[in-house]
Amino acid sequence: MSVSTVAADQSVRAPLPVLGRDVTVPLVTGGEVTYAALDYAASAPALQRVWDDVAAYAPYYGSVHRGAGYLSQLSTDLFENARSTVADFLGCRDDDQVVFTRSTTDSLNLLATALPAGCQVFVFETEHHASLLPWRGAHVTCLDAPRTPQQAVTALERALAGRDPHGPALVCVTGASNVTGELWPVAELAAAAHAHGARIVLDAAQLAPHHPVSVKDLDVDWVVFSGHKLYAPFGSGVLAGRADWLRAAEPYLAGGGASRKVARRADGGVDVEWHDSAARHEAGSPNVIGAYAVASACKALTEAGHDALVAREQYLIQKVRDGLAGVREVRILSLFGDDAPRVGVLSFVVDGWNSSHFAAALSAEYGIGVRDGLFCAHPLVRTLLGGDPQTQGECGAPDAAPGEKSLNAIRVSFGAGTPDEHVERFVAAVRELVRDGAKWDYRTVDGRCVPAV
Secondary structure (H helix, E strand, C coil), rough: CCHHHCCCHHHHHHCECCCCCCCCCCCCCEEEEEECCCCCCCCCCEEEHCCCCCCHHHHHCCCCCCCCCCCHHHHHHHHHHHHHHHHCCCCCCCCCCEEEEECCHHHHHHHHCCCCCEEEEEEEEECHHHHHHHCCCCEEECCCCCHHHHHHHHHHHHHHCCCCCCEEEECCCEEECCCCCCCHHHHHHHHHHHHCEEEEEECCCCCCCCCCCCCHHHHCEEEEEEECCCCCCCCEEEEEEEEECHHHCCCCCCCCCEEEEEEEEECCEEEECCCCCHHHHHCCCCHHHHHHHHHHHHHHHHHHHHHHHHHHHHHHHHHHHHHHHHHCCCEEECCCCCCCCCEEEEEEEEEEHHHHHHHHHHHHCCCCEEEEECCCCCCHHHHHHCCCCCCCCCCCCCCCCCCCCCCCEEEEEEECCCCHHHHHHHHHHHHHHHHHHHCCEEEEEECCECCCC
């Protein structure tokens, strides 16, 4: 779809109202400017609709599941209805469970504790650390970064063909890269996994805020995502999918809510009967407001219409790519090539600039918030930049002083709440910094590049 085609549709061009859209920030060069939040891949601003829903519920807050009072009953209904809303948003199967967690990282660590004995896990080196690191108790096979979607499928098929066919296996894969924004062939990878007797979990942290996700249509076994990337505040996440491994596993946390019956034994011990429902892994008083915020965001995105949201985002992506195309010093990072479908996440490097220095200048001189570093995906970024993917590095910390080369990148990311002006200011700022240099002096303090004072 061309920029002109999308621009003609004013309903597509209107961003969804988000918190912070009118916040102003000081510039080191003097004056103030409206803050351009272009770090959605880390945390998207909360939708105004979500905040309003939470504020309306807050006076009615009460304990859940065991309270006899009206507010407790109201909160219990709201919490469980949030679970149903999320299940609908994800296109879950009738017998799937939706477990509320703290984040994508928490969800995958929960699933890691539920793996059957002897489970083999297959991941690509391209994964975010949330998907790469939780499987420490399992036999893990880490696959090299593919350079085409088909190469990803072929590599997985080859790896699965060599595994023990009688034992359990799990494939963990991202839906959209948090570094390049590129879409992965999830349905094809799921088909490959199932053909070899393996299950698959989809890390949808970067996919769900931008594209519709259907457990049934993609035929994945589980999906995970974070509320703070889906335009919801607070520390909530979701693990949704097949119940059998979750029911067979010891509770993620032991405590109230996870237990159905607890009794003392004559020998002084305790006998416990755990729940089989999602409550088995939700011990303690749940984050009701967080779950409600996630459900509110799911409703808001559904009502806005995924087709319109996707079309608007593609319009913004094209504006960025067109604006940077003429800047020869800028190199956009990609696994699958420039024409690969992607969400609103682009990482790049600028010849002659340390990435932390460039990001600091964007913030201090233009009021633009982006991310720099390795984006909690160290092996992938180092592979894309021609470094050693096995080299350790600090997430977000520069390897060099301003003006020196470093194996880090700059990431710009946006979504449903991003106005045109923010990406236009970003493109203009990049072009100006490359052409004229920074207006201010910068130094490195505690691993960060900051304006010198």
